Amino acid sequence: MKQISLLGATGSIGTQTLEVIRQHPEHFxxxxxxxxxxxxxxxxxxxxxxxxxxxxxxxxxxxxxxxLVPVQTKLVWGEEGLIEVAxxxxxxxxxxxxxxxxxxxxxxxxxxxxxxxAIANKETLVTxxxxxxEYAKKYEVxxxxxxxxxxxxxxALNGEDINDVEKLILTASGGSFRDLKRSELTEVTVDQxxxxxxxxxxxxxxxxxxxxxxxxxxxxxxxxxxDISYEKIEVVLHKESIIHSMVEYIDGSVLAQLGTPDMKVPxxxxxxxxxxxxxxxxxxLKLWEIGKxxxxxxxxxxxxxxxxxxxxxxxxxxxxxxxNAANEIAVAYFLEKRLSFLGIETMIEKALEKHNVISxxxxxxxxxxxxxxxxxxxxxxx
Numbered sequence: 112m113k114q115i116s117l118l119g120a121t122g123s124i125g126t127q128t129l130e131v132i133r134q135h136p137e138h139f140x141x142x143x144x145x146x147x148x149x150x151x152x153x154x155x156x157x158x159x160x161x162x163x164x165x166x167x168x169x170x171x172x173x174x175x176x177x178x179l180v181p182v183q184t185k186l187v188w189g190e191e192g193l194i195e196v197a198x199x200x201x202x203x204x205x206x207x208x209x210x211x212x213x214x215x216x217x218x219x220x221x222x223x224x225x226x227x228x229a230i231a232n233k234e235t236l237v238t239x240x241x242x243x244x245e246y247a248k249k250y251e252v253x254x255x256x257x258x259x260x261x262x263x264x265x266x267a268l269n270g271e272d273i274n275d276v277e278k279l280i281l282t283a284s285g286g287s288f289r290d291l292k293r294s295e296l297t298e299v300t301v302d303q304x305x306x307x308x309x310x311x312x313x314x315x316x317x318x319x320x321x322x323x324x325x326x327x328x329x330x331x332x333x334x335x336x337x338d339i340s341y342e343k344i345e346v347v348l349h350k351e352s353i354i355h356s357m358v359e360y361i362d363g364s365v366l367a368q369l370g371t372p373d374m375k376v377p378x379x380x381x382x383x384x385x386x387x388x389x390x391x392x393x394x395x396l397k398l399w400e401i402g403k404x405x406x407x408x409x410x411x412x413x414x415x416x417x418x419x420x421x422x423x424x425x426x427x428x429x430x431x432x433x434x435n436a437a438n439e440i441a442v443a444y445f446l447e448k449r450l451s452f453l454g455i456e457t458m459i460e461k462a463l464e465k466h467n468v469i470s471x472x473x474x475x476x477x478x479x480x481x482x483x484x485x486x487x488x489x490x491x492x493x
Contacts, residue, residue: 113382116143116164116202116226118193118217119209121152123313124231124257124374128206129156131379134391139382143199145192145209145217154179164199166192190216197221204382206257207232210315211439212432212481215239219474222246229381231257233328234439238432239477240335254336255381260329261336262377263355263368268337271360279333280357280365282349283409284308286321288452289350293413299452301445308350318442322455327420328438331431334424341425346417348407353396371396415456423463428470429480430463436484437462444492454492461491 115132119125125144132139143164146153150172157165157180165180166187167173173188180186187195190213197205197217205221206229207214214232221228223246230236236243247254256262260281268276287304288296304321305314319325330344355377357367370376371394379390411418416438423434437459444450450458462484469476 112138112140114140114142114201114203115382116196116199116205116221117141118145118197118205118207118214119147119232120144120156121146121149122208122210123316124208124378125206126152127374128208128378128382129160131375131382132160135379135388138388142201143196145196147209150176157181157184163201164196166196193217194220197226198224202226204229206378206382207235208257210234210313212238212435215243215474215477218243219246222250222252225250225252227253227255229255229257229378231378233258233325233332234435236332236335237328237435238481239474240331240431241427241471242474242477244335244338255384256332256336257374257377257381258329258332259372259374259377260356261333262380264333264337264358266368266380267356267358267366271358271366273337273339275360275362276339276343277359277361277363278343278345279337279339280359281326281329281333281344281346282352282354282356283323283326283346284320284350284352285348286323287317288321289348296453297451301448304445304452314446315439315442318445318455319438321452322416322442323414324416324420324438324442324455324459326414327417328435330417330420331424341421346409348409350405351401353398353401353404369396416459419456419459419463426468428468429472429477430466430468432472432477432480433462433466433484434459436481437488440485440488441492450492458488458491462488 141160141162144162145166164185173186194217198220204227207218208231212234214235218235256265264279287306305317307317326346333344352372354367354369357365359365423430441455441458
């Protein structure tokens with residue numbers, strides 16, 4: 112049985128991870144978890160799974176919950192609480208499913224404790240990929256991808272020589288506005304952006320899908336996860352989200368991983384790797400019901416955020432940190448209806464242009480850059 116520490120239990124990936132644990136109590140045990148603002152859901156999760164350690168966001172939340180949780184559950188809070196959950200002595204695998212750069216410090220702490228990392232938090236690798244991968248090599252820790260695209264590549268690379276790879280092909284649904292021309296995006300609403308055609312996800316990642324910044328972040332993530340150059344990473348539009356990604360080899364062979372759009376599949380694979388167990392919950396892929404699969408080239412002028420991500424990734428240093436922080440703030444303003452949809456990419460580009468890149472940043476410099484970028488974005492947008 113694997114003992115799991117889950118960062119971000121009340122989010123989209125977190126709740127689906129708990130569903131996998133719920134379906135396979137003979138294989139998995141939740142020993143520690145962190146939660147966000149949804150305290151009501153958190154309490155239900157705690158009462159069901161009875162983890163020995165839970166971290167909440169604030170001291171206020173801790174005081175509110177302390178008399179409502181089982182006596183054997185220890186409550187902690189804040190960044191120190193996140194780190195305590197990530198380094199729980201009982202846990203063998205840490206699932207990083209939090210949103211944003213808050214996942215960086217607990218991931219580094221977990222690696223130092225030689226925990227296996229199942230990573231669904233793009234921002235950790237985007238902002239500090241060189242540090243995370245260096246730590247993983249130093250402490251001989253495996254980084255297991257949870258994103259469906261990276262899980263697909265991970266599976267297609269299994270048993271192969273990375274030197275035989277011609278390119279990685281990330282597939283993208285195109286998001287909520289994939290059928291609209293760029294000129295039609297000027298007046299789109301938050302509600303329209305949140306209506307994803309294929310996936311059920313949290314608000315932030317759904318907006319990232321609409322702008323395609325999520326795919327840009329995944330390009331940077333793939334660079335670090337698989338140690339491959341940006342010139343060998345390609346993005347292809349694939350509306351059905353049936354092929355989750357592909358690997359093309361130097362002999363012309365292309366290996367693809369297919370499945371229904373269900374995040375519980377890559378989550379379960381990360382938790383069971385290197386083995387597989389029966390998935391009890393998802394619908395099985397029936398290609399005859401799908402009928403046709405569609406693909407098209409990515410238009411960088413239409414999806415400007417992807418191009419910005421490639422540029423930031425190639426330059427490297429602190430620029431991907433700026434990209435991520437600027438995107439988080441811009442998306443937040445859009446969700447609050449204080450910034451237009453196309454304003455997201457405009458503000459991100461301004462932040463990138465104003466930044467003086469540090470080529471090989473320390474963790475302290477990354478944290479400082481993240482904070483400076485957020486401050487700059489608030490002033491630019493206001």
